[in-house]
Amino acid sequence: MNRLSSTHIVYLVALATIIAGTVLVGSAGRNFFSPGNVSDILTGTSILGFIAIGQTLVILVGSLDLSVPYVISLSSLIGAGIMANQPGNILPAVLAALLVSALIGLANGAVVAGLQVHGFIATLGMGLIVSGYLGSNYQGSAGQAPLAFRLIGATGIGPVPVSTLIMLACAAVVLLMLNTTRLGHAMYAVGGDASVARMSGVRTRTPVIAAHVICSTMAGLAGLLLAARLGVGSPTIGSQGGYDLLSIAAVVLGGTLLAGGKGSLIGTLGGVLIFAMLDNIMSVLQVNPFLKDVVRGIVIVVAVAVYARRKVVHRPARFGRGPAHDDDAPPPGPGTSRQGGPSRGDGTGARDEVSA
């Protein structure tokens, strides 16, 4: 047990969920692994997955993003609005939606990094601002996604929805960015200890702003995907899913420290998968919708509790002091990074690179 990283534990929990799902869904006379069911689960991972990817970065740098639901709605409206059922408009619509989302992220990042406002408040306020704009300018669903665009939301290769594949592709790109680029290392470093990072020569504002921009862009992508699934843009689609708190829960469930500095994108995807399977199982069992929330709430706490107590001891320390504690943990290095283990070298790599 002690040799397991939190990512491993997340996937063990996911495995346990699969076993439980197989039994429970089987007891309801269904097959957990039938194409329709797998497709249902994977569809459930796609939207939350996009947001959780972005949220992981934001949490890594020590901030939070509560504005995602409104960015999602806005992006879906801008996307579907510009498309106006013309296939030729898809590219400008996608670009415009992502640009606006990125700008909101830039504003978030600027307020957090520049004005020193805690991410919780900065993004709560930004969410309110966007929500007022949505309420004033859209009284309901608007726009129309053309057929070519809607296919993204409605097709799949076998039981795997295209939307999930796009989400996984995004995850791969972000993972690559986190593990191989200077920016990625700087994100870990800043989240771990901003002062130490600064003393090591890392610009502390850039990673925070970048994380917010990427997070909002991801939310924008989720909004576009929702426009593809719904065929229209909707001013409430983001808040309907409760994606803000759910994505934070998925990130923490995936083993990322809420305080920042340590975490793993792979773990986050595991957290998202657990939520999607949980929803799927409860829906198949026709659990009372009120009790669904009870189960979700308990699972979030229990799942995090499984390793929360353990990991504070066995997680490698933020900077330098790591080796002293690392005897039991997998060595932070390229090998673990590939697997996206949470115990990657955190800021250590960043420091090496920056000071080199």
Place this chain on the structure above:
Amino acid sequence: MRGSILGKVTVIAATSLLALTACTTDSSIEDPPAAEGTASSETTETTGAAQPSEDSTEWFDQAVYDEQDAQRSATFEGDPEQPYLQYIDGEMKDTSAFASTGPKKACFSNASISNPWRQTGWITMNQQLQVLQEAGVISEMETRDAQDDDNTQIADIDYFIAEGNCDAFIISPNSTAAMTPAVERACETGKPVVVFDRGVQTDCAVTFIHPIGGFAWGIDTAEFLSERLNEGDKVVALRILPGVDVLEQRWAAAERIFEENGIEAVDYFTGADPVEIKSIISDELATGDVQGIWMDAGDGAVAAIEAFEDAGADLPVMTGEDEMSFLRKWEETGIDGLAPVYSNFQWRTPLLALQKIFAGEEVPAEWVLPQSPITEEERGEFLTANEGMPDGHYAKFGGEDLPGYPTVWQERQIP
């Protein structure tokens, strides 16, 4: 940093393009609806909702408004004792193709049970299900609840199509435009589809069940207030939330009528939170007199009246809803009021419609149920009939003849 974002965007665009090319070759698990299907839905064949056209965000639709205005005084076919089976004479759908014996499995995709109106209806629906199960019409009803999320509901419907082994679909859409493609996919299975409450922009369903509609609500309430108030009087309009078609239509009609009659109407979004409502009314009373209260749903009506009481102001003329809390407070205070009704008994109709469909009997293509407000004269009768019911219960729930009455509703046993 900028480079990496650009890079990411490029990758995503490329992936999307790949995906687009892929689905022309790979077999898709579901056939998306033809583009014309949704694009040409500007016509007002489905009256349940104003059709949000390409870029218009206006909810007011004169044609639908006029139609619903006329329906308010229409005669309804069928037994007035069973309002949930009444309908306005119109196009009928032949269902002989669906005629079949033996118990059938119904799959119900529900938007949510997140408000008292939907909870009351959901209880009634389950009691109706019991009756039909005992009669051997329905074997079971599998329900998926989308918890107010369009995206979840689309997945729910797709799941039913792929895995549900359903003989029929009942869909209570969470929103109009967004649910259209999924409903069309359900129709393509060749099984009967029944849509109720909020509409969709397709008439592929066998029947679309709904009370007259939001404009009728708006007309009933705003005319009531306009008759009793003078030009220049102030009405505070308490609205739950923006962007929901059934609610937006109520306000679209009312706002227009208030304007025509020179009544000053200020609208607020309250989230149905009585605390919010009370603060809003208190502030309004602090700035000036308020003669009327208009609500797009009765939740929190009591708090609005109490705000007047606590401020020591004259009680307003008011429209609420047929929720018990409002009816009780209305009687207690003796205010001049009206309880508009968004007929809760419509929750019984979808299962009864399936019974007819499987028997091969024809059903109305658009099943418009009666929707008549409760007036002061009728109030006493409804209060007596629903004695002992909780405050969140709706007077016109229409389940008095079902098993479990009245305990199931009194104890609000939600399956």
Place this chain on the structure above:
Amino acid sequence: MSVATDRAVLQQNRSPRGERVLRALRTPSGAIFVLVALLFLAVLAANPSFGEPGSLIRFIGRTAPIAIAAIGQYFVIVSGEFDLSMGSVVTAQVIIAGNLIGQDESRTIPVLALMIVFGAFVGLVNGLVTTLLKVPSFIVTLGTMLALLGLVLFWTGGAATGNPADSFRQIGRGGIQDVPVLEVLPYPVLILVATAAAAFWLMRRPYGRTLVAVGDNSRAAALTGASVWWVRTRAFMLSSLAATAAGVILVGYAGVHPSVGQGYEFTAITAVVLGGVVIGGGRGWVLSAAAGAFALELLFTLLNFLGVESTWRDSVQGAIIIVAVAAASRNWQRKRRGASSRAHDEHRPIAAPTPAPGTNEGGT
């Protein structure tokens, strides 16, 4: 950096009282009172009748529940944690009151006692899971928020039976009649004053000082012999009890409805942060948190009086919160720059000091 802060705090606490007050007025926790005054003047300009004692006291009464909630949330935030379950606790208590008291006045006292025990219990669970199981409080209380609301809705079938007996509702709705000048002195005002006084007293007791120390640097506090887990757990219990008090007032003020209390946690946290209390713990005054609630409520009232279009209110509110907190954060920097020469501390990406929710024991 925590060393520097500690030194600064020590210096402050050793300086004479007068100097302390002056210094304090320059902090965000002091500045909130200026903001409240400004907003009050703005509301007064928009509607002069607001200043009449009668309507003013009613306004204070109406703000009491959120101010009490903010005081409760303060304890948790100043200790470096979050309490997101507050709104659900309010809803649960409102519905418990509605369903268990009903129209039977004799049940008022036992049910009230039950509600208090229940509130304390929820806080205890939040606190123990956070401190002993080391689950971040953001997650713990998010879980409690979902589970508690779900349970209550499941139990009641989504809607409470009805309002509780009028005598019980008087706590939130009534007041002492025939008070000179004010006409009526609402009970919620009295409850708020009592809560604020108790909170103020508590923060000057060893418990309060330990709480702030724990929020500032839990390891240091632990080394001085404080039992960090029990200090924090009690903060969660205080928060849930404050939510209970808010629930009792709200059920009287507005009545029973499942949406009463929803979003209260965010309003309370916003109020606390507006009051200059720093997320992450260790800084801020309890009365400033209450003042933050008044600032928020004044803002809503101002928007109502100005007739700002209903759909734009969210935007105005969001913008003002960001600006106010950004200004406050600048203030803290200036203050700390004076207190400690280590200016580079000020450039941390977020306003919170390093120990963040539930993870203070981690990593270091």
